[in-house]
Amino acid sequence: MTAEPGADRLKLVIVGGYLGAGKSTWLRHQLYAGAFPNAHLIINEAAELAVDDAIFGARYPLTLLSGGCACCEGQAAFLTSLRQLCDDRSRAAGPQGRTSIAVLETSGLADPAAIAASLRADPMLAFHLALSEIIVLVDARNAAAQLSADPLGRAQIEAADRLVITKSDLAPPSDTARLVATLQRLNPGATITAETRGEPVPLPDATGADPLPLADHATAPIRPVQIDLPKGLDWASFAVWLSALLAAHGDDIVRVKGTVRTPAGRLLLQGIRDHVQPPEILPDSDMARDGTIVLIGREIDADRVTRSLTRFAGDLL
Incomplete structure (x- = not known):
């Protein structure tokens, strides 16, 4: 569970989830609805060729990190960008000129728990930054295949403060109910909601639903x-x-x-x-x-x- 951020520190929200969960689409809806006012976006892509930043265009202050996940190969660049953001914020004249929140959209291959650990281990960031929330999106249409093939999906779910089920309109209600039962089992402390195209939708009743099978190991990286x-x-x-x-x-x-x-x-x-x-x-x-x-x-x-x-x-x- 993430710590309660101090009032004078930069808040960081991590938006994670497996490949194709809909992180950019969900984040774009949230920004349009004003969920993260005046946010500085940090877009992380594992590939050298970045794509997701094109979705946001020039409408938001944005830092692009490509060529490695923020939890491993791209960790040094990620921490450096956060230190720079904190430094710029400290130099800003008055509260109105200071960034109050940063939102990291992770690559689909990132482990949010490893990112959180790297923040705690950095003395400068531990003083100037507070991890506000880890939000993990879970794709109802493909969750069964993902969870059965790769332990990363489970690790992402277990690290979350809030789980958002996406694309439930593309999955049978019985499959979504099994997914809800799985999420409740893997992370009973997380809040679970569902959204379709930016709009909240009700969760199916998961009473009696069998959890989905989970992978022991990935067949290949x-x-x-x-x-x-x-x-x-x-x-x-x-x-x-x-x-x-x-x-x-x-x-x-x-x-x-x-x-x-x-x-x-x-x-x-x-x-x-x-x-x-x-x-x-x-x-x-x-x-x-x-x-x-x-x-x-x-x-x-x-x-x-x-x-x-x-x-x-x-x-x-």
Whole structure:
């Protein structure tokens, strides 16, 4: 359980959850509703190619940490950014010019408990910063597969002060009830709610529901892999190839992210396992990372995937 923050310290809220749980979408709704007024966002992505920061644009003060999770490879950069934020806050003239809250959106591979431990172990941050709350999102549609395949999902849930179930509209009520029973068993002290597209929805009655099976160990580590799209490949052709790839390897590829340029504009592409979300049109900007996608999963052979896409594109170009 996180400590009660002091009134004069910078509050930090950690928003965590497994790959594809909907952290960016949920956070965007919360910011729009005023849940974190005047927040400084810290967006952490495991891949070198960052995508989630494009969702927030330039509307919020934002620090981007890419190329490693804040709990391990990216921990040093994360702690440095927090120290800088605390230092800037101390130098600000008067309370109105001081940032009062920072919100960390973790990568889907991060363990919030390890992040909290690193904050406690840092003397400077322990004095200037207070961990206010750990919020972990849990995807009702994919939770069963995640919890049965990877102990990380359990670790994230056990670290939470508040658990938010997402996408319950895409899962049968009986499956969501089993998920609620699982969350109650893993973290009986956490508050459990459910939201769909930013709106609260009622939880199903979990009385008598059997908890979901949990993994003892992961079969292989999850890693991000970047794929460059061939020049001239149109959106429709790419969508066909991606659908075929996820249909064949959806159990190993747990997350797809990227931005691509199409005649309709810049599109944000996001997929979870074999489900590709409807693309979202983003504001136009000159970003070098357009045309590159990130596949996050187990034992992905980047060369093989690239050859497949190149061969597919060559048949159509």
